[in-house]
Amino acid sequence: MRPDLDDPDLPLSRLFDRWPATAEVFLTRRMLCPGCPIAPFHTVVEACAEYGLDEDEFRRALRLVAGI
Numbered sequence: 491m492r493p494d495l496d497d498p499d500l501p502l503s504r505l506f507d508r509w510p511a512t513a514e515v516f517l518t519r520r521m522l523c524p525g526c527p528i529a530p531f532h533t534v535v536e537a538c539a540e541y542g543l544d545e546d547e548f549r550r551a552l553r554l555v556a557g558i
Contacts, residue, residue: 495558496549502529502537509556519543 493500493508502523506513513524516537523529523537534552538545 495552495556498533498535500533502526502532502534505534505552509552511555512552515548515551515555519548 493504495505495509506524506529516523519541521537521541523532526532532540534549535545537543538548
């Protein structure tokens with residue numbers, strides 16, 4: 491099954507594998523998620539909560555970069 495970018499349970503490692511360009515969205519916000527050893531266990535929901543970001547805005551940026 492193909493990963494769904496909007497799946498709240500999608501691990502960040504699968505996000506980066508399927509849509510490598512999304513790493514830019516994290517890096518421009520000074521997030522350390524790309525390359526982090528915890529990425530297989532964290533989701534966008536958790537990353538946004540950890541960094542105090544608006545999840546809806548963040549997901550819009552991810553979809554834009556992913557071309558979805």
